[in-house]
Amino acid sequence: MDVLGLIMAYLPTPWNCTSNRFAIIRHLQENLTSLRQTRDELENISKDVRSMVELAEQQYRKRTNQVEGWLERERRKLEEVQNILEKGEQEIQRKCLGSCCPRNCHSSYKLGKEVIKETEAVKDLINKGKEFKSLDEVSEKLPPPPVDEISVKKTVGMESILNEVWSCLDDHEVSVNGIYGKGGVGKTTLLQKLNNKxxxxxxxFDVVIWVTVSKEVNLDGIQEVIRYKLDIPEMKYGKVK
Structure with a gap:
């Protein structure tokens, strides 16, 4: 029988504490271990959720307000839990017969209740975090930007012809403008600069679409680029029975 057990046997109501209060004090170390384990589980789930969010953002998706709120609550809760665990370790180290005075018992009881409460709060966050199972549950699709910036190498002496081509776009009676010339003279670079302008x-123009067409034309690939830039939902095809 431990020290607290002896006190409970011979002093059943020393400071007007009920048996339930003594149980909370007596099992403080076990409850701290339980809190530490649930904290570790929450951290692992948080890593999975953050990985999904990062993957979604790489695919030009925006994290939802719901998952953003959960991540913020998770961050704050982990800080609170860490503080409680540190207090708990200090309390355990002081736990001996010589320190078991009314004030210390009250302190252990108060801390024990806090540990139990935080454990339940962490479990609630864990259950909520488990609901984020896919990209659609942590993010929402963003409309494509009107213009995709293209990396262009530095050039000299191209501004005049760039301005000339740019002015051609003001002629609303002409629907198609073409640029031609020998290979290597800078046609692609000129178009890249025009795109970024x-x-x-x-x-x-509402949207600018950059499509690269090779000698071996990939019609499906061209249509996919256009579909994405126009934000047209992907169509699903299936056999009709």
């Missing part, structure tokens, strides 16, 4: 000078 739309970022700050939008003109009358």
């Amino acid at each position: 739309f970022i700050n000078e939008r003109r009358d």
Whole structure:
């Protein structure tokens, strides 16, 4: 029988404590262990949720307010739990007969109740975190940007022809403008600069689509680029029985 057990046997109501209060004090160390284990489980689930959120953001998706709120609550809760665990370790170290005075028992009881309460709060966060099972549950699709910036190498002496091509876009009677020339003279670079110019000078266009067409035309690939930029939902095909 431990020290607290002896006290309970011979002093059943020393400071007006009920048996339930003594149980909370007596099992403080066990409850601290339980809190530490649930804390570890919450941290593991949080890592999984954050990995999903990072993957979603790499795919140009935005994290939902719900998952953002959960991550913030999880962060704050882990800080609170860490403080309680530190207090618990200090209390355990002081737990001996010489320190078992009314004030210390009250302190252990108060801390024990806090440990139990925090354990339940952590479990609630764990259950909520388990609901985030897919990208659609942690993020929402963002509309594609009107213009995708393209990395362009530095050039010299191309501004004049760039401005000339840019001015051609103001001719609303012409629906198609073409650039031609020998290979290697800078046609692709010129078009890349033209594409990026739309970022700050939008003109009358809602969207700019950059599509690369190789000698071996991949029609499905071209259509997929256009579908994405126009934010057209992907169609699912199936056999009709």
